Amino acid sequence: MDNKIFDAVVIGAGVVGCACARELMRYDLSVAVVERESDVCEGTSKANSAIIHAGFDAVPGTLKARFNVQGNKMMDDISRKLDIPFKRCGAMVVCLDENDIPKLQTIYDRGIANGVEGLKIITGDEARALEPSLSNNICAALYSPTSGIVCPFEMTIAYAENACENGAEFFFRNEVRSIRKDGDIYTVETTSETFRTKMVINCAGVYSDDVHAMIEKPDFEITARKGEYLLLDKSAGGLTKATIFQVPTKMGKGVLVSPTVHGNLIVGPTAEDIESKEDVATTKDGLDTIRRVAALSVSDIPYNKVITSFTGVRATSSTGDFIIRNTDGFIDAAGIESPGLSSAPAIAQYVAELVCAELHPQKNGGFKEERRGIPKLAHLSFEERKALIDERPDYGQIVCRCEQISEGEILDAIRRPLGATTLDGVKRRVRAGMGRCQAGFCSPRVIELLANELGIPQWEVKKNG
Amino acid sequence: MDKHSLVIIGGGPAGMAAAVEAKKSGIDDIVIYERDTQLGGILNQCIHNGFGLHTFKEELTGPEYAGRFIGQTEALGIHYETGSMVLSISSDKKVTVVSREKGLRVVEADAVILAMGCRERPRGALNIPGMRPQGIYTAGTAQKMVNCEGWVPGKEVVILGSGDIGLIMARRMTLEGAHVKLVAELMPYSGGLKRNIVQCLDDYNIPLKLSHTVVDIKGKRRLEGVTITEVGKNGAPIPGTEEYYSCDTLLLSCGLIPENELSSNAGITINNTTNGPVVDDRLETNIDGIFACGNVLHVHDLVDFVSEESGRAGRNAAEYIKNGGRKENSAKCINVTPGNGVRYTVPSVIDTANLTENIHLRFRVRDVYKGCSIEVKTGSETLLCRKKKIMVPSEMEDVILKKELLSASGDITVSITEGGA
Numbered sequence: 001m002d003n004k005i006f007d008a009v010v011i012g013a014g015v016v017g018c019a020c021a022r023e024l025m026r027y028d029l030s031v032a033v034v035e036r037e038s039d040v041c042e043g044t045s046k047a048n049s050a051i052i053h054a055g056f057d058a059v060p061g062t063l064k065a066r067f068n069v070q071g072n073k074m075m076d077d078i079s080r081k082l083d084i085p086f087k088r089c090g091a092m093v094v095c096l097d098e099n100d101i102p103k104l105q106t107i108y109d110r111g112i113a114n115g116v117e118g119l120k121i122i123t124g125d126e127a128r129a130l131e132p133s134l135s136n137n138i139c140a141a142l143y144s145p146t147s148g149i150v151c152p153f154e155m156t157i158a159y160a161e162n163a164c165e166n167g168a169e170f171f172f173r174n175e176v177r178s179i180r181k182d183g184d185i186y187t188v189e190t191t192s193e194t195f196r197t198k199m200v201i202n203c204a205g206v207y208s209d210d211v212h213a214m215i216e217k218p219d220f221e222i223t224a225r226k227g228e229y230l231l232l233d234k235s236a237g238g239l240t241k242a243t244i245f246q247v248p249t250k251m252g253k254g255v256l257v258s259p260t261v262h263g264n265l266i267v268g269p270t271a272e273d274i275e276s277k278e279d280v281a282t283t284k285d286g287l288d289t290i291r292r293v294a295a296l297s298v299s300d301i302p303y304n305k306v307i308t309s310f311t312g313v314r315a316t317s318s319t320g321d322f323i324i325r326n327t328d329g330f331i332d333a334a335g336i337e338s339p340g341l342s343s344a345p346a347i348a349q350y351v352a353e354l355v356c357a358e359l360h361p362q363k364n365g366g367f368k369e370e371r372r373g374i375p376k377l378a379h380l381s382f383e384e385r386k387a388l389i390d391e392r393p394d395y396g397q398i399v400c401r402c403e404q405i406s407e408g409e410i411l412d413a414i415r416r417p418l419g420a421t422t423l424d425g426v427k428r429r430v431r432a433g434m435g436r437c438q439a440g441f442c443s444p445r446v447i448e449l450l451a452n453e454l455g456i457p458q459w460e461v462k463k464n465g
Numbered sequence: 466m467d468k469h470s471l472v473i474i475g476g477g478p479a480g481m482a483a484a485v486e487a488k489k490s491g492i493d494d495i496v497i498y499e500r501d502t503q504l505g506g507i508l509n510q511c512i513h514n515g516f517g518l519h520t521f522k523e524e525l526t527g528p529e530y531a532g533r534f535i536g537q538t539e540a541l542g543i544h545y546e547t548g549s550m551v552l553s554i555s556s557d558k559k560v561t562v563v564s565r566e567k568g569l570r571v572v573e574a575d576a577v578i579l580a581m582g583c584r585e586r587p588r589g590a591l592n593i594p595g596m597r598p599q600g601i602y603t604a605g606t607a608q609k610m611v612n613c614e615g616w617v618p619g620k621e622v623v624i625l626g627s628g629d630i631g632l633i634m635a636r637r638m639t640l641e642g643a644h645v646k647l648v649a650e651l652m653p654y655s656g657g658l659k660r661n662i663v664q665c666l667d668d669y670n671i672p673l674k675l676s677h678t679v680v681d682i683k684g685k686r687r688l689e690g691v692t693i694t695e696v697g698k699n700g701a702p703i704p705g706t707e708e709y710y711s712c713d714t715l716l717l718s719c720g721l722i723p724e725n726e727l728s729s730n731a732g733i734t735i736n737n738t739t740n741g742p743v744v745d746d747r748l749e750t751n752i753d754g755i756f757a758c759g760n761v762l763h764v765h766d767l768v769d770f771v772s773e774e775s776g777r778a779g780r781n782a783a784e785y786i787k788n789g790g791r792k793e794n795s796a797k798c799i800n801v802t803p804g805n806g807v808r809y810t811v812p813s814v815i816d817t818a819n820l821t822e823n824i825h826l827r828f829r830v831r832d833v834y835k836g837c838s839i840e841v842k843t844g845s846e847t848l849l850c851r852k853k854k855i856m857v858p859s860e861m862e863d864v865i866l867k868k869e870l871l872s873a874s875g876d877i878t879v880s881i882t883e884g885g886a
Contacts, residue, residue, distance in 0.1 A: 307590055393568070459616045
């Protein structure tokens with residue numbers, strides 16, 4: 001790598017880093033993405049609410065407000081072009097106390113100021129008519145039709161695959177150790193390579209302050225804020241049609257209850273600032289809190305149908321807003337906490353503009369903006385599914401019973417560009433092991449497929465990392 | 466559309482026993498769909514002995530027990546298709562099945578027997594807090610790795626839950642050179658059979674800590690250790706009793722759940738206690754011509770009982786088919802209600818007008834009962850009272866009610882009573 005000078009090195013292969021890489025490939029630029037883990041989507045992007053927010057939460061005038069609303073509007077187009085599941089299921093912010101109704105109005109006003117469309121304040125009865133499982137405590141709600149749900153894994157993977165297909169180079173297991181600037185060129189040293197580049201794009205999530213500190217003392221600080229979640233079986237997925245948020249009360253910010261784009265039910269998160277950026281442990285208190293608080297807005301959540309719980313870590317910035325700016329060829333995309341997933345498409349576009357303003361690249365005439373995902377056999381019609389299996393018999397061999405994922409889909413996940421090398425990698429690409437038995441039945445078989453494809457013994461196949 | 470008299474979903478012990486008996490009862494056009502590459506189900510990974518004492522009056526390993534039924538299935542010329550996964554069943558008994566060889570198709574059946582077995586309760590459903598590293602497996606998954614794939618998933622092992630597979634795996638991992646540090650059980654009694662406690666733990670000096678559970682899991686990529694605490698009567702951890710065990714493997718043996726997603730989607734009523742279909746004495750579900758048996762119906766302790774039950778399902782399905790799908794007029798159905806100390810009964814409905822066999826009533830008790838009696842009553846009349854030295858939730862109880870006794874009976878209740886006959 002010593003002689004090559006990249007136009008841009010993106011640090012971090014989360015949703016923001018991968019989206020940035022993809023947007024940069026619209027231009028005649030050489031781009032490297034360096035990632036400390038062995039796969040994309042290994043940090044904040046893999047453990048969050050999976051919501052495409054409408055944009056009524058952020059304070060008007062902030063980058064959060066701007067990119068969230070913009071990102072939300074881009075999602076239909078992006079989900080089509082990148083072939084990822086996205087559903088505008090709508091959202092409700094429910095009010096549990098009459099005294100809090102003015103807060104609902106404030107949220108509404110913010111939404112209007114931010115340019116969110118279709119917002120409406122409705123009564124508790126109207127809310128319950130739309131969502132029969134809402135509790136009787138609810139006295140009013142803000143209804144937002146443009147809110148949606150997405151698969152954050154597939155979104156990140158799709159961005160990465162499309163970037164890769166258009167020529168971005170990905171370097172995994174490369175943790176950045178130092179960055180220095182000599183003249184116009186940055187040198188980024190990782191645990192295994194040295195990259196020279198004209199620009200650096202810092203998408204390092206909870207570590208974005210640490211990465212920034214490699215060139216200068218940052219004027220911001222990132223606190224890791226932990227959020228715990230419960231995920232329920234698909235048989236509970238229909239409990240609500242829309243995402244149900246709570247108006248923040250003196251008791252706290254509240255938790256959400258939402259269908260996922262795959263038909264499960266997600267409940268969470270907690271919010272707790274933590275010392276270690278690596279602390280993704282769930283806690284008894286956290287999980288108990290979620291159960292208790294969610295029950296305030298949605299009745300009869302069948303907690304006996306929980307199939308897993310997990311913790312995500314959000315990059316909370318001391319400035320309260322996203323930090324996205326170019327300082328002398330070093331672009332920060334830092335402090336990307338919620339609504340980061342929703343904002344990622346717009347952030348990436350903006351970062352690409354910042355790069356273009358500096359490097360003035362030509363358009364990439366060969367840019368291929370569409371990506372086809374791995375076929376989801378379980379979601380096809382009988383005829384489509386039959387035709388695909390006739391063509392590729394391994395699509396007829398079911399490996400993951402719960403999600404009905406075939407051997408063919410798993411092999412696709414491993415064999416594609418930036419393919420899976422771990423059990424979690426397979427799970428995030430095709431959902432094998434994501435169901436109610438949580439990989440009990442399919443993991444020995446998936447391990448065997450990974451071992452065969454990677455040419456390693458079964459006992460060396462890792463869950464992650 | 467292909468058509469068969471009898472479609473059996475699952476080629477484990479339940480499916481095979483049902484097929485054999487249906488064939489012997491005169492049904493020729495049978496197909497078994499098995500999702501694995503061979504018949505036998507979970508028995509194929511149960512290489513320990515202890516199977517078959519009731520059925521064959523000798524002690525067999527799992528694969529040997531399965532082999533006996535595979536032999537009968539083949540000798541009777543029963544058609545089976547492996548690598549075949551049933552994706553859905555409609556209420557009019559159209560079965561959608563997929564396989565590598567035959568692709569995706571819909572098969573119509575006169576009768577269907579559900580024999581899909583059960584799955585293990587995973588970590589997520591147990592709500593154990595902590596990290597999510599590599600090294601946490603359900604006991605059955607580890608068993609598959611060790612016995613079928615030929616590699617051992619770890620060296621320093623803690624087992625949570627004293628279900629039979631966990632006990633068996635404590636011994637198995639020990640024999641493979643791993644150090645099993647302890648088996649922790651949330652309840653004040655074991656979840657497995659007494660003989661397995663003796664043969665798998667006591668014989669190898671593996672401690673069993675009752676009323677203990679895992680409250681934290683450490684390790685980012687690979688499991689580093691777990692924290693175990695004692696729990697009080699209410700199941701809540703007792704502060705100050707925490708003990709840390711370093712380990713690279715945590716095996717979970719915390720209960721089995723009948724796999725009834727196919728059944729629910731077909732519109733079959735599920736019993737919330739067993740998580741299996743509600744069935745009558747013919748083992749028929751609320752949908753005419755769909756029967757259930759084995760661990761998909763309720764979780765059994767012994768495969769011998771699965772075979773016996775499934776044979777009955779096979780005979781009853783055969784009867785149904787021979788009657789042209791017409792049910793005998795169910796003039797007189799009585800309900801079987803679990804009373805004091807009884808969690809559930811199978812069956813929960815008996816058609817007393819058309820009894821062809823004595824009724825095998827199987828159930829589990831709620832707690833440990835010493836010197837108590839099983840009492841079956843209709844109204845104030847006692848139909849059966851049997852004293853038992855000990856009854857435990859982990860061992861299924863079984864009473865046989867003579868059909869003559871039931872023909873004039875009303876609804877019946879099964880209870881555990883102090884003392885008794």
